[in-house]
Amino acid sequence: MTMAMTMAKTMAKTMAKTMAKTPWEVVIGLEVHVQLATQTKLFCGCSTQFGAPPNTNVCAVCSGQPGVLPVLNAQAITFALKLGLATGGTIRRRSRFARKNYFYPDLPKGYQISQYDEPLVEGGAVEIWYEGQPRSIGLTRIHLEEDAGKNVHLATGAASLVDLNRAGVPLIEVVSEPALRAPEEAAEYMRTLRGIVRALGICDGNLEQGSLRCDANISLRPWGQQALGTKVEVKNINSFRFVQKALEYEIERQGGLLTRGQTIQQETRQWNAEGGRTESMRSKEEAHDYRYFPEPDLPPVMIEEGLIDAVRAALPELPLQRRQRLMEQDGLSEYDATELTRESELTDYYSRAVAAGALPKRVANWMLTELLSRVTDARDVAQAPVAPAGLAELLGLLESGKVSGKLAKEIWAKMWDSGRTALQIATEGGLFQQSDSGAIEQAVRAVVDAHPDRVADYRAGKTKLMGWFVGQVMQATQGKANPQLVNTLLTQLLDG
Amino acid sequence: MDIVELTVTALAERVRGRQLSAVEVAQAYLARIAELEPTLHAFITVDAEGALAAARALDLRLARGEDVGPLAGVPIALKDIFVTQGLRTTCGSRILADWVPPYEGTPSARLRAAGAVVLGKANMDEFAMGSSNENSAFGVCRNPWDVDRVPGGSSGGSAAAVAGRLCLGALGTDTGGSIRQPAALCGVVGIKPTYGRVSRYGVIAFASSLDQVGPIARTTEDAAALLEVIAGHDPLDATSLPQPVGRYREACRRGVRGLRIGVPAEYFAAGLDPEIETAVRAAIDQLAAQGAEVVDISLPHTKYAIATYYLLCTAEASSNLARYDGVRFGLRAARPRDLRDLYSRTRHDGFGPEVRRRIILGTFALSAGYYDAYYAKGQRVRTLIRQDFSRAFERCDVIVVSTLPIMVFKLGERLDDSLQMYLADIYTISCNLAGLPGLSLPCGFSRQGLPIGLQVLGPPLGEEQVFAVAGSYEQAHDWHRRVPEVRR
Numbered sequence: 001m002t003m004a005m006t007m008a009k010t011m012a013k014t015m016a017k018t019m020a021k022t023p024w025e026v027v028i029g030l031e032v033h034v035q036l037a038t039q040t041k042l043f044c045g046c047s048t049q050f051g052a053p054p055n056t057n058v059c060a061v062c063s064g065q066p067g068v069l070p071v072l073n074a075q076a077i078t079f080a081l082k083l084g085l086a087t088g089g090t091i092r093r094r095s096r097f098a099r100k101n102y103f104y105p106d107l108p109k110g111y112q113i114s115q116y117d118e119p120l121v122e123g124g125a126v127e128i129w130y131e132g133q134p135r136s137i138g139l140t141r142i143h144l145e146e147d148a149g150k151n152v153h154l155a156t157g158a159a160s161l162v163d164l165n166r167a168g169v170p171l172i173e174v175v176s177e178p179a180l181r182a183p184e185e186a187a188e189y190m191r192t193l194r195g196i197v198r199a200l201g202i203c204d205g206n207l208e209q210g211s212l213r214c215d216a217n218i219s220l221r222p223w224g225q226q227a228l229g230t231k232v233e234v235k236n237i238n239s240f241r242f243v244q245k246a247l248e249y250e251i252e253r254q255g256g257l258l259t260r261g262q263t264i265q266q267e268t269r270q271w272n273a274e275g276g277r278t279e280s281m282r283s284k285e286e287a288h289d290y291r292y293f294p295e296p297d298l299p300p301v302m303i304e305e306g307l308i309d310a311v312r313a314a315l316p317e318l319p320l321q322r323r324q325r326l327m328e329q330d331g332l333s334e335y336d337a338t339e340l341t342r343e344s345e346l347t348d349y350y351s352r353a354v355a356a357g358a359l360p361k362r363v364a365n366w367m368l369t370e371l372l373s374r375v376t377d378a379r380d381v382a383q384a385p386v387a388p389a390g391l392a393e394l395l396g397l398l399e400s401g402k403v404s405g406k407l408a409k410e411i412w413a414k415m416w417d418s419g420r421t422a423l424q425i426a427t428e429g430g431l432f433q434q435s436d437s438g439a440i441e442q443a444v445r446a447v448v449d450a451h452p453d454r455v456a457d458y459r460a461g462k463t464k465l466m467g468w469f470v471g472q473v474m475q476a477t478q479g480k481a482n483p484q485l486v487n488t489l490l491t492q493l494l495d496g
Numbered sequence: 497m498d499i500v501e502l503t504v505t506a507l508a509e510r511v512r513g514r515q516l517s518a519v520e521v522a523q524a525y526l527a528r529i530a531e532l533e534p535t536l537h538a539f540i541t542v543d544a545e546g547a548l549a550a551a552r553a554l555d556l557r558l559a560r561g562e563d564v565g566p567l568a569g570v571p572i573a574l575k576d577i578f579v580t581q582g583l584r585t586t587c588g589s590r591i592l593a594d595w596v597p598p599y600e601g602t603p604s605a606r607l608r609a610a611g612a613v614v615l616g617k618a619n620m621d622e623f624a625m626g627s628s629n630e631n632s633a634f635g636v637c638r639n640p641w642d643v644d645r646v647p648g649g650s651s652g653g654s655a656a657a658v659a660g661r662l663c664l665g666a667l668g669t670d671t672g673g674s675i676r677q678p679a680a681l682c683g684v685v686g687i688k689p690t691y692g693r694v695s696r697y698g699v700i701a702f703a704s705s706l707d708q709v710g711p712i713a714r715t716t717e718d719a720a721a722l723l724e725v726i727a728g729h730d731p732l733d734a735t736s737l738p739q740p741v742g743r744y745r746e747a748c749r750r751g752v753r754g755l756r757i758g759v760p761a762e763y764f765a766a767g768l769d770p771e772i773e774t775a776v777r778a779a780i781d782q783l784a785a786q787g788a789e790v791v792d793i794s795l796p797h798t799k800y801a802i803a804t805y806y807l808l809c810t811a812e813a814s815s816n817l818a819r820y821d822g823v824r825f826g827l828r829a830a831r832p833r834d835l836r837d838l839y840s841r842t843r844h845d846g847f848g849p850e851v852r853r854r855i856i857l858g859t860f861a862l863s864a865g866y867y868d869a870y871y872a873k874g875q876r877v878r879t880l881i882r883q884d885f886s887r888a889f890e891r892c893d894v895i896v897v898s899t900l901p902i903m904v905f906k907l908g909e910r911l912d913d914s915l916q917m918y919l920a921d922i923y924t925i926s927c928n929l930a931g932l933p934g935l936s937l938p939c940g941f942s943r944q945g946l947p948i949g950l951q952v953l954g955p956p957l958g959e960e961q962v963f964a965v966a967g968s969y970e971q972a973h974d975w976h977r978r979v980p981e982v983r984r
């Protein structure tokens with residue numbers, strides 16, 4: 001079967017699946033704001049540290065005092081270039097900042113310095129893996145801009161307060177084409193993008209701190225129609241789960257309206273996480289006129305070929321490339337490879353354990369069950385009390401039959417709590433598996449000799465009793481006997 | 497020796513040589529201020545205490561044998577658009593009437609580091625919008641040559657203070673002529689350097705792509721001395737130029753032999769006051785007699801300059817003035833009903849009519865559906881105007897024209913006619929649109945005894961040529977030695 005035929009079949013399958021649910025084709029485009037992990041803000045020297053007391057990371061520039069001027073943070077440009085090159089975009093040799101004008105108390109200057117008609121990066125794509133298939137989600141652009149501050153409304157209603165710590169923190173806005181077709185796909189796109197920016201080291205990926213925030217544009221149209229339907233923009237989404245929920249809610253809402261013969265209003269809506277719904281923010285008529293114009297305080301950004309080459313040369317392996325490598329070189333399953341490349345800390349841990357001599361498949365299994373169950377966030381494995389080499393040693397004992405699987409878990413627990421090595425724990429606790437056939441044979445004989453009735457029953461055809469005999473032997477050896485050896489010896493003795 | 501008649505270089509030399517103390521100098525000028533300020537109102541804030549403290553500190557350092565810089569003890573007025581840490585900075589507006597800045601801007605910091613003593617903050621049109629100083633929220637400033645007349649604007653207080661000997665030098669800003677025009681009307685020297693030559697950090701923005709800082713002084717050499725200190729790259733201003741600063745004082749004595757002076761026909765057209773034309777043509781003849789070559793040039797897009805300027809500057813101003821919202825500093829409307837009410841009342845009460853007019857004009861010019869017709873087209877015409885000059889500067893080294901088409905007018909005379917007021921900027925505006933250096937110096941007096949300004953324009957970073965022409969002309973005249981007799 002040719003590639004095209006495979007694709008056509010998959011598409012037909014997907015369409016059939018979706019069409020069964022709804023008469024509407026869903027069209028989604030995402031604008032993801034990625035907070036860059038620079039030390040300082042985009043246009044001043046203030047710290048970008050999260051969680052500082054209100055208005056402590058603030059200076060004359062980022063609080064918009066009269067007379068101040070912005071000076072561009074060069075690291076932010078390099079970071080944006082990294083993503084642009086990693087997604088195969090075209091880097092504009094000359095790009096420009098623009099002012100986006102609107103009034104809001106958390107916006108100190110009354111305008112946001114952003115990019116408008118001359119963004120840093122145009123085009124490119126994010127490769128995602130969705131429903132067992134690779135998909136390429138085209139990007140419209142990637143541009144740099146500064147974040148706004150935060151308004152805090154006192155519960156008493158007595159006052160609204162403004163915290164400008166976040167004002168001026170660098171963001172890149174990654175705008176996708178309207179190329180996504182389902183909420184789960186949108187969530188997977190966002191997840192993949194997060195993996196990429198983390199692998200590039202340009203964003204910490206902390207969703208709970210708002211390091212990735214997304215606005216979603218969604219419209220519905222009858223299957224087969226070329227023209228796009230009326231789009232609705234949903235703002236204020238800050239997790240993968242919410243992007244999916246918000247889009248599912250919108251599909252229900254818009255589908256319901258269309259099915260009843262009503263029209264969709266072009267508007268901006270806001271995701272209300274508590275209520276699990278989207279709410280109207282402003283209609284098309286109320287939309288802001290941002291009066292964009294080129295920022296006169298900043299000269300155009302000129303990108304030299306040398307910088308592009310240097311950034312390109314230093315690009316690390318991206319999650320999807322890692323995933324491919326783990327499948328091809330290490331023979332991992334698609335599932336294992338996908339899960340182990342979700343966070344670069346997991347991949348690092350895995351690679352180091354394998355480098356220390358452990359078998360890839362065993363490392364993967366152990367990490368995805370025993371390791372992940374012990375951390376709240378997968379990224380914490382970088383600080384796990386058991387280092388990759390420690391895990392490799394334990395898996396080596398397991399592989400050579402020196403410890404049983406059950407005991408290995410006990411040893412693992414002790415390693416985690418005490419910080420001692422598997423070898424130390426196994427030696428001190430006498431936890432090594434007995435593979436000395438003489439000693440085991442003795443134990444087997446003792447059990448067989450002690451239960452002549454059961455032996456008779458077994459020989460009469462009750463072969464299920466084999467498990468009972470094994471259990472007795474294991475009990476007699478405090479679980480240390482090699483179960484395979486016990487099995488072999490019992491079979492010889494009972495059947496012989 | 498009359499302290500207030502010493503030039504910048506002569507005074508600084510005496511202070512550095514300790515023949516004269518910085519405190520004596522400050523006291524002499526503060527005495528002039530005490531005498532004339534009630535009539536002229538050239539200042540919004542006089543900082544006598546700060547000036548004397550700074551002068552005392554200089555004298556102490558001099559006594560210890562320290563080098564306090566080339567402007568030792570030079571008493572300066574700063575247009576109230578310059579941000580001064582701990583010293584109220586109003587920008588001529590009610591909205592900043594009580595604003596005490598938390599930081600110091602670059603131009604004033606450089607002056608202080610060179611030993612200059614800041615006497616106070618000079619009066620100005622609100623947010624530098626105006627040509628007469630009548631748009632100040634703190635009362636009008638008067639022209640020392642005739643107190644019934646305007647000092648020009650927007651740096652009117654700076655020019656009046658220099659002309660009236662209330663300070664030895666001053667800093668102004670020039671967006672469409674705001675240094676050169678008041679300098680001409682007050683009979684002093686003012687230069688707007690090349691765009692980006694002086695840092696704009698700590699200079700309250702009116703129109704960012706046009707604003708430029710420059711000195712106002714009594715002689716070209718004094719202006720050159722001040723410019724040498726404030727010019728130069730500033731890492732805090734991304735639009736400031738990296739090129740090394742020229743030798744402006746030396747250029748003042750270089751002479752004009754071999755220099756080609758361009759005379760554009762468009763600047764001697766209808767509307768030019770005949771008395772001014774006579775003075776300017778005489779000045780050009782004078783320069784030719786000193787060895788310059790006079791060439792006719794053309795700047796064909798001059799007629800579009802005013803419309804282009806008012807589109808672009810209002811557009812930028814509408815955005816630059818958005819930060820005055822009553823949230824973080826400055827005036828805040830009392831007991832607002834809601835956010836919208838806070839914004840609209842703060843801004844309505846805080847801004848004067850001319851500022852409000854320009855914010856509305858600029859907001860309109862940037863609006864969706866109008867941007868291409870106004871702002872974008874304005875930018876294209878700006879390019880044409882810039883090209884006019886680069887073509888002209890292939891044929892000449894400097895351009896010499898009048899600073900204004902009209903004589904200094906009376907207070908209130910043009911207040912009700914914004915358009916007439918805007919049209920008087922015709923000769924100064926193109927220079928800002930093209931980002932060129934332009935200097936105005938006295939070239940005579942009218943029969944009524946009112947000063948007339950001669951304007952010298954140069955190519956980008958051509959400040960030295962400009963000073964050479966101005967210095968050469970000045971040597972042959974004593975216009976700059978006349979002192980106005982301020983009649984109350």
